[in-house]
Amino acid sequence: MIVLLIAAVGIYLSMQPSPTPVQEVKLKVAAIFDTFVKEDQWNETAYAGLLKAKEKYGDKIKIDYMEKVSLADYERVARDYAKAGYDLIFVHATPAGEAAKSVARDYPDRWIVWTDGWPPIEKNMVVITPLAHEASYLAGVLAGRMTKVNKIGVVGGMNVPSTYRSYYAFEQGVKAVNPNVEVRVTWVGTFVDIGKGYDAAIALLDWGADVICGNGDSQNVGVRTAAMARKAWYIGGVGDEHPYAPSETLASVSWGIDSAFVDIIGLALEGKLEQEKFYEYGLAKGADLIWGRTDVIPANVKAEIEDMRKQILDGKLVVPRKDSP
Secondary structure, eight states, rough: OOOHHHHHHHHHHHSSSOOOOOOOEEEEEEOOOOTTTTTSSHHHHHHHHHHHHHHHHHHGGEEEOSSSSGGGHHHHHHHHHHTTTSSSSEEEEEHHHHHHHHHHHTTSSEEEEEETTTTTOOTTTEEEEEOOHHHHHHHHHHHHHHHHSEEEEEEEESSOOOHHHHHHHHHHHHHOOTTTTTEEEEEEOOOOOOOHHHHHHHHHHHOOOOOEEEEETTTHHHHHHEEEHOOEEEEEEOOOOGGGGTTTTTEEOOOOOOHHHHHHOOOHTTOOOOTEEEEEEGGGGGEEEOOTTTTTOHHHHHHHHHHHHHHHTSSSOOOOOOOOO
């Protein structure tokens, strides 16, 4: 009976499912945000990229982030992540370059990613360069076709290369289809002040603009709020703003930041990040025009823009790029 009991126990144990092996984390990823991750498209799209990367790579990566970090605290937070053993640290703020470089110098075995930066950078740094000028050109064509009074307003955050080239291409798109339009831009000098964005937009609407464009970060929240208050057409920026102003948003210029985060994380996981490289994300790699109120956009205008989009991707239409005035 003892022999039979042992045999029965052995058969029972052999029938039990084997425990799923715990996969070792191969990459620890952290990101630092200047506002809440659900407050504006700059951070919301980056956060979406983190979630997409986690969905794609599962337990191979560990994700952490800190939101509402002031610019003065970026270096401290990045150092804390480096000390804690995080392999890939996203410094997701254009003005935080010196903080990123300082941490990179002191932690040469970590990868520091600076979003929307410029040279020079440290060897263990890479930069995400959002090239939204092509999509912005298409947005300009849309605005030029939709204005009834030939006055279009743009509210920019800080006048840095990414926002300037988007503004410049937007204006070129407007002029390509409607040379009689006056495009007026206001730079509010900040990416985080919603109130300044609202006030600048109201001033442009008082000037007579019937289409207004947000070009930047949290100030876009103020711009679209002003558009909603005045029932003006709005073109969003950085990510899809249509869900937040569904009646006013004709379209949004996506900068492809979510795609960039997934891409950079994948390259780091595979050990393929290149030192001091500027990874560019244009129309072919995630930046694009996202439609909103297609029900009010004439079919021929939408077809015209889709044709231009194809021409850009085919290399037949080259959108002018200008990074500074």
